[in-house]
Amino acid sequence: MQIHLIQFASSESEPLRTLERLKVWLKDFKPKANDWMIFPEMWPSSFNPKELKKQEIENAFCFHWLKNYSRLHKCYMTGSMLELPLRRTKQYSQQAYNSTYLIDPKGELINRYRKIHLFTLGQEHEKFIPGRHVRTVTFPWGKIGLAICFDLRFPELFRMHAKRGAQVVMIPSAWPKVRIDHWLTLLKARAIENQCFMIGVNKVGKDLHGLPLGGHSAIFGPWGECHGLLKSRPGILSVKLDLQEVKKVRKQYPFLKSRVFL
Secondary structure, eight states: OEEEEEEOOOOTTOHHHHHHHHHHHTTTOOOOTTOEEEOOTTTTTTTOOOSHHHHHHHHHHHHHHHHHHHHHHTOEEEEEEEEOOSSOOSTTTTOBEEEEEEEOTTSOEEEEEEOOSOOGGGTHHHHBOOOOOOOEEEETTEEEEEOOGGGGGOHHHHHHHHHTTOSEEEEEOOOBGGGHHHHHHHHHHHHHHHTSEEEEEOOOSBOTTSOBBOOOOEEEOTTSOEEEEOOSSOEEEEEEOOTHHHHHHHHHSOGGGGOOOO
16 A cells, blocks of 8 residues: 655645645656545645635635546545535534545545544634544455544544554644644554554644644554654655554454453
8 A cells, every 4th residue: 555645835725826836746746556645634725714605616626636636647635625514504604624535546536524623722613513423434455544633632533443443544634843742642652552554644834823833744553663754844755554564463462352441
């Protein structure tokens, strides 16, 4: 399983500008068939869903580009972006979802996860609608769990993925530099706890409030070993994963079977 972590910065509330920069940056990058490209959290527009109609149109254009790119290179694509609800309610009339998409090599959307744990310190609960469903996706070669950024602080979600048999969990993120030690520690902890691969793809640049984002996109294996790590600049991390490692660790050390429900 060949994974490519795409670490870069967004242009605040300007999806098309972000996309144009991304196109230039990826011009010489050529994924192979069935490779998996993973983007950060809210990569087209960042976290300021103002002018929702404009954001909807420009995010839709970015999503169309993703599907075409996936179809052209016959690769999988995952990341997080704005999703407006099909039906507006009075409670959520000016809000949207923060959603992770999963696009297959045919350019088709095959699943979507909506962020469950909203970051209240950043007022995400005022701008976004919380998701309600855990998404563990089955493929012929294994299972993948989906999560987003702040979800990482809540181990129950990742244990649910492990109970469903997930061998890999993908986490698009926009994690701040000031707490980057937490980011790396929690990624490693979730990998060890659930004996699976944890793939965290983080942003660089600054967030809506001018807070520097930390980068350090990383992959940790089922034994807690680091399979690759970027620093704090834009970059691409390419790693080949052997999912048999998960099977071997879980068979040799069947810790998950010893869990007691209190």
